[in-house]
Structures are given as structure tokens and as C-alpha cells.
Amino acid sequence: MNIxxxxxxIEKVDGEIYDRISPRRKAMxxxxxxxxxxxxxxxxxxxxxxxxxAYGQTTPAGIINVLQYALTLEHFEYRFYERGAALAPxxxxxxxxxxxxxxxxxxxxxxxxxxxxxxAGATPVAEKAAYDFTAGNTFPTVFTSxxxxxxxxxxxxxxxxxxxxxxxxxxxxxxxxxTAALGIHAVEARHAAKIRYMRRTNGAPATKPYxxxxxxxxxxxxxxxxxxxxxxxxxxxxxxxxxxxxxxxxSANAATEAFDEPLTTAEVLALVAPFGVS
Numbered sequence: 423m424n425i426x427x428x429x430x431x432i433e434k435v436d437g438e439i440y441d442r443i444s445p446r447r448k449a450m451x452x453x454x455x456x457x458x459x460x461x462x463x464x465x466x467x468x469x470x471x472x473x474x475x476a477y478g479q480t481t482p483a484g485i486i487n488v489l490q491y492a493l494t495l496e497h498f499e500y501r502f503y504e505r506g507a508a509l510a511p512x513x514x515x516x517x518x519x520x521x522x523x524x525x526x527x528x529x530x531x532x533x534x535x536x537x538x539x540x541x542a543g544a545t546p547v548a549e550k551a552a553y554d555f556t557a558g559n560t561f562p563t564v565f566t567s568x569x570x571x572x573x574x575x576x577x578x579x580x581x582x583x584x585x586x587x588x589x590x591x592x593x594x595x596x597x598x599x600x601t602a603a604l605g606i607h608a609v610e611a612r613h614a615a616k617i618r619y620m621r622r623t624n625g626a627p628a629t630k631p632y633x634x635x636x637x638x639x640x641x642x643x644x645x646x647x648x649x650x651x652x653x654x655x656x657x658x659x660x661x662x663x664x665x666x667x668x669x670x671x672x673s674a675n676a677a678t679e680a681f682d683e684p685l686t687t688a689e690v691l692a693l694v695a696p697f698g699v700s
Contacts, residue, residue, distance in 0.1 A: 490539065490544075490546070490547045493535040493536065493539065493547050494547055494549075494699065494700075495694070495699065496528060496531040496532045496535060497532060497547075497549035498549075498550070498553055498694065498697060498698075498699045499528045499531075499578070500525065500528035500529050500531070501549065501553055502553070502555060502574075502575075502578065503521060503524050503525035503528055503575075504525055504528075504529075505555060505565060506521060506525075506564075506565060506571050506575070507521050507522050507525050509565040509566070510564075510565050510566070510567075510568055510571040511566070511567075511568045512568060512571070513568065513624070517620055517624075520616055520620065521575075524613060527613075550698055550699070552698065553697055553698045553699070554696065554697055554698040555574075555697065557574075557643075557696040557697050558696045560643045560696065561573075561574050561643075568624060569621070569624055569625045569626070572617060572620055572621045572624060572626075573626075573639055573640070573641050573644075575617045576614070576617045576618055576621055576629075576639055577639060577644045577647050579613055579614035579617050580614055580633060580639075580647065580648070581647045581685065581690065581693055581694075582610060582614070583610055583611050583614050583682055584650075584682055584683060584684060584685040585684075585685050585690045587682055587683070587684040587685075588685045588686055588687070588689075588690075611682075615631035615632065618630065618631050618632075619631060626640060630679070632679050632682075633648065633678065633679065633682065634675050634678060634679050635654065635655055635674065635675055635678050636648050636649070636653055636654055636655035636678075637654070646693060647693055650683065650685050650686070650689045651686065651689070652683040652684060653683060654678055654682075654683050655674075655678060656683055657674055657677040657678060659680075659681060664677045664680070665677045
């Protein structure tokens with residue numbers, strides 16, 4: 423879960439959050455400006471300042487619960503990349519730099535959430551004593567085989583992008599915030615594309631920067647991550663079948679590559695449960 427997800431969830435609990443920030447439009451423009459400069463993952467203090475403006479010294483309990491939930495997920499994601507950077511036989515050079523950059527981004531999310539929760543007078547939820555990064559021995563070589571490590575990372579990143587899209591529709595009518603959120607979403611999608619590119623150069627030549635069909639990972643165990651109420655194999659958008667639309671030779675693969683389909687919160691939680699995340 424990234425920072426935009428957190429704000430999105432908070433808006434569900436407190437629909438007047440932006441009215442509490444004065445002036446709302448300027449605050450959100452500033453937020454977007456910071457995000458465009460530092461790829462948002464390095465901007466926790468900017469968001470913390472917004473919370474302070476919105477709530478002063480009191481943060482609603484519902485929002486604390488949302489932040490604790492986000493921290494639970496961020497603990498897992500950070501530890502996955504931390505463990506991978508330490509144990510997986512990652513190719514030296516640009517690929518190791520990329521993995522370490524993603525790891526550091528997740529650590530910034532953890533630090534941000536801890537800071538905000540503590541400032542609100544609550545105790546941040548502790549990370550699990552242990553995670554099952556093999557997902558119940560589904561991926562037993564996740565940290566000994568570089569291709570397997572990248573495959574699992576791809577599944578997690580693709581799932582994250584879909585999870586974000588699952589909430590984006592709730593931003594209708596929030597023009598400035600929606601603009602900022604979509605900018606952040608683009609950064610998250612680039613992370614997913616980077617992992618996919620790394621897989622392409624490490625034994626998965628058919629992998630593209632975007633999802634093709636129902637599951638293009640080559641990992642049957644990940645089918646559920648590309649399923650859901652609206653699976654990635656979906657070729658209907660806005661009620662219109664886009665394969666061969668208007669007589670154009672648009673294949674099912676091309677149709678599915680054009681859109682990332684959403685996942686609900688319940689679907690995401692079910693998908694990460696085998697890793698020991700709850």
C-alpha cells in the first residue's frame with residue numbers, strides 16, 4: 423500500500439479531511455509537486471504535515487486503524503525486499519541497485535507510518551515475528567533462485583497496482599487529489615514494469631512491461647493474483663468488447679494489455695495471507 427492508498431482510505435473514514443486542510447486546493451497541489459520531484463516515496467514528512475493541519479493533536483480512531491493496517495502491509499513488503507537484497511543471488515550492478523531502491527522505498531513507507539501513528543498518540547503495530555516468504559512452500563527457492571525471487575516480486579508488484587486501482591474510482595469529484603493520486607499510481611506502475619523488465623533479461627523473454635492475458639508470469643500458482651471479480655483476462659471495458667472493435671485486428675492479448683483490472687481489499691488480503699500477512 424502506498425501513501426496515496428492511505429489518503430484514499432482516510433477519506434472513506436473522514437470525508438471532510440480535505441476541508442480540514444486550508445486551503446485544500448493549494449495543499450493538494452503542493453502534495454503533487456513534492457511527489458513529482460521525489461517520486462512520492464520520499465515524501466513522508468509532507469504527508470505528516472498535512473495530517474497535522476487536518477487534525478491538530480487529535481486523529482480519529484478510524485484513521486489510526488487504517489494507518490495500522492497500512493503499516494502491517496508495509497512491514498511485509500519492506501522485509502521481503504530487505505531479505506531478498508541480502509540473500510537472493512541478485513545480479514550485480516544496475517539490477518542490484520534497482521532492488522535496493524525498491525527496498526529503501528518500502529522502508530520509508532514504514533518509517534512514515536510509524537511517525538504518523540506515534541504522533542497521533544498511538545503505538546504502531548509491530549511487524550510479524552516471522553513471515554513465510556515461501557507462501558506455504560509455494561515458492562521454496564524464493565531467496566536462493568534469482569528468477570524465482572523476481573517472479574514473486576513481479577506478482578507482488580502487479581497485485582499492488584491492481585489493489586490501488588481498486589480504490590481509484592472513489593476519488594471521483596476530487597480533481598486535484600485524483601491528479602496527484604494518478605501521478606503516484608504511475609510511479610507504482612513503473613516499479614512493476616521495472617521488475618518485469620528485469621525478468622525479461624533473466625530467463626523470461628516473453629515478459630512485457632505490462633500484464634498480458636490472465637496470467638503472464640509463467641507461475642501457475644499466481645493465477646489468483648490475476649483473477650478476481652474482474653480478472654486480467656477481461657476484454658470488456660465500459661460494457662464494450664474491445665477485441666476486434668470496429669473491425670480492427672485487436673487481439674485478446676492487446677485488449678488485456680491496455681488495462682489493469684482492479685482488486686478489492688478482501689481479494690488483496692486473501693492473496694497475501696499465505697505469506698503470513700494478516
